[in-house]
Amino acid sequence: MKLSMSVDILTLYLLNFLVGLVMAGICFFSWIHQRDILGLRGWSAALLLGSLGSLELSLRTTSSPLLLVLMANSLVVAGYASVWMSVRRFNSGERGVRHAVVPTAVFVVIYGVALAAGTDVNVRVAICSLVLAILSLLAGREVFRGRIGEPLKSRIPTALALLLMALAMVVRTIFSLVEDPPVGETTPFYDPTLGISLLVNTICVVAMTLGFLMMANERLRHHYEKLASTDQLTNLPNRRFLLAQGARPGGRACVLMIDLDHFSEVNRTFGHAGGDQALIAFAVLARQQLRPTDLIARYGGEEFCAVLRDTDEAEALQVAERLRAAVTELSIGVDGRVLRITTSIGVAQLDGDLGAAMHRADVALYRAKALGRNQVRSADDATSSAVR
Known part of the structure; x- marks a missing residue:
């Protein structure tokens, strides 16, 4: 044994x-x-x-x-x-x-x-x-x-x-x-x-x-x-992620199309490194201003898109205005110089079709830029009056 x-x-x-x-x-x-x-x-x-x-x-x-x-x-x-x-x-x-x-x-x-x-x-x-x-x-x-x-x-x-x-x-x-x-x-x-x-x-x-x-x-x-699915510079979700996740069905929601004003001038004055710092600083600020349940992504270049869940248009306009105001207060140091930026924002209600909502918000965004930039506009604002 x-x-x-x-x-x-x-x-x-x-x-x-x-x-x-x-x-x-x-x-x-x-x-x-x-x-x-x-x-x-x-x-x-x-x-x-x-x-x-x-x-x-x-x-x-x-x-x-x-x-x-x-x-x-x-x-x-x-x-x-x-x-x-x-x-x-x-x-x-x-x-x-x-x-x-x-x-x-x-x-x-x-x-x-x-x-x-x-x-x-x-x-x-x-x-x-x-x-x-x-x-x-x-x-x-x-x-x-x-x-x-x-x-x-x-x-x-x-x-x-x-x-x-x-x-x-x-x-x-x-x-x-x-x-x-x-x-x-x-x-x-x-x-x-x-x-x-x-x-x-x-x-x-x-x-x-x-x-x-x-x-x-x-x-x-x-x-x-x-x-x-992530933008390497800002560490925000990229356009691909936005289109995949933002289109998921849910309750009421709104879309913000956000563009940094005169960004080509920023690149000319501070160089592309300064422009990159501005994009990163905006991304950090946007995360702070939005809720954890909101989705914000870099859509391309200096343009960003946010999807606000469980939010009606009136609330979305308040969020967009708060973000716009915070950006104007932002101070970015670049090689001993101070860089300040502003942003224009278009807001649209999301009614199931993300692409259509983004298009309406984009139209509102370009209306804001045409009227002087550094302001928020709604896609349903027939009189194109500034929110602020």
């Missing part, structure tokens, strides 16, 4: 080595092609460390020096600690090498003392399992906690795989403490759970690594989607 169990445990160690090595290669290959994904290289290193530890464990004999045993288990712990470090790097960009070094160093001290004191194998297995459970729990918590700032759907299965791994190690710790130490054990391959916890560990390594790769790809996809 013991010989059969030993062969099974040895097979699992070798399986862990091969699985870890293959998954480390996949992660490293993914990092080569996606170097902007933080934590991916560290995750690859973590899998490599764990696989090397498993290989050393599979090479043990009853006469192996204590240093080899300590090194093998320390490599496995370093791999788990590096997983925790990599998740933190993925979430915050923090280069927290200490999160891998400190737990490993603490383990080396504790486990080294246990070996030197001749502690029985059950206690040593309990120490290793408990440390691995804690590190898996910390990594799983970090993955799940990241949903607050970045709610990636793939975080949930990744966190569950890490938590399942932690549970398997907790079970292994309990079995190690309640089981009597083996008597006359002639094989170095001992596991109080008869290999079940090691098998679960192997499955979880695959699952959590695939989950982490899914998280990396999901982040990358969101990044490209944002690039495709």
